[in-house]
Amino acid sequence: MKVVVCVKQIPDPAIPGELVPETGTLNRDDKLILDESDSYGVEMALQLAEAAGGGQVSLVSMAPRSETSGLRTALAMGADDAVLISDDALAGSDALGTAKVLGAAIAELEADLVLAGVESSDGYTGTVPEMIAGVMGLPSITFAKQIEISDGVASVQRQTEAGYDQVECALPAVVSVTAGVVEPRYPSFKGIMAAKKKPVEGKDLAALGIDAAAVGVAGARQETVEVTDAPEREAGEIITDEGDAHANIVEFLTELKVI
């Protein structure tokens, strides 16, 4: 079985983000790391390949400056190889532009299953996996919290507002996985060393046959007109508990007529 996992390399969420003034898009000039949301997709792919008695797990990522730091993390977890699409014309791409690029790259890999996180931690539109399926003409099951593959059919528990739906779909298909569905493994020292030698194939837009006008800021066809600071909440009262702070809560709730 061949599983392709979409991974996004994002600015470190621990460092406050900033916008590129001209475009209103996220500044990605600093080092990028593997989005934690995607570590679940990688782990799920590794587990499904193992359950199938072996298989290939390939990564696909789109990032500026041929950034591979995040890809190496996923390779160290156990993925076999990666395709990285980098092109200056991709800066400022929106979800649809991203999906066009990833879809074109994935189509060349002839995957049985395409996995992705439900949403990235920086953009969180939650639309890219479904768009990739749309671009590729594949079925898709989003918000998966459990996946089993048997005889070429994926059985998926798809999270819903009320609980979950059981969904069946013959492969190939795109499945997006929610955070927390599996416990992502930590790369071992051996894995980290091995990852340095695993193949990462670089591609640009021309190699994928995509017109630069269809992606990037121009392709996104949305214009940032203003960025404002949100009103801050007024600072409240902070009390250190000396054994009776619960009384302050009771008093607060009484004032609000909650009790």
Next chain:
Amino acid sequence: MTLAQILLFAEGDADGASGLTLELATKARTLADTVTAFAPAHGEAMAAELGAHGVSTVYALDGLGDGLVGVHAAAALAGHIEATSPDAVFFGQTTDGRDTAARLAVLADRPVSTNNVGAEIVDGALVTEEPIFGGTQNIFTAYRAPAPALAMFRPKSFEAEPSGGGAAAVESVAAVDAGEAGRATVTGRHAEERSGPQLDDAAVVVSGGRGLGQPEAYSMVDELAGLLGAASGASRAIVDAGWVPYAKQVGQTGKVVKPNVYIACGISGATQHLVGMKGSKNIVAINKDPEAPIFGVADLGIVGDVHKVMPALIEALKSR
């Protein structure tokens, strides 16, 4: 200045339209002369409520069957927007809303504006407002692709208010073959048991996070919620850890709540959580780390151990 027509992606069940759908209908009617709706299911059941919130016609998809909503709704919507030429299509930021908008974006080759909390019409263009960087800033974006603009909105961004209209007319829209992309089928639907006030509309919400230390300690959240007639919620951390079901998750990837009082117990206040609850009228936080970001939004913050403060609070409420 208003648009001629906004089409609303209407979600609901046999009991009627979802709160989010009615919020969007209320907003849409301030932005457009005519508001219509496309319902992938339950069109008839929603017609009265949608009409009462300003929707003139509900286009009800016929023949979804066991198919997934996104791919089939989008296939039918692509033809529907060609035929009816709305200026914008509004979606709720839900699982099916995201799927449908994403598929439609590909079919119609248009961007989708996501995670919005506000909208206005400027010089004939839809301008949407999206909170970024954990809600510390708002970005306003004008939609520059050809109509219809596709835009998705977060729950509780607008207040639902009836317009006094009668039931919306219902017209059937035939399903369109989505081809191989439509081959996934739903073989079973599982609803988790729900009891007590619901997170979405409770006046008081008590939520627990990682600071509870272990899954068993969540019973304190339930007990406190019970005493206050509150709904119980959770941070993503303990949902991911499997302590409580996803239905309880408050935050960016869970529910957005705006109760009168929100009580955060052992929640540090990651951005992911704050965006789901900082619109609450009054916020109480209990956390042992005085540097926790949750104290930045709390009206009353208790720096202390949830395992001491919560039992004492529960006892105090019981003895009243």
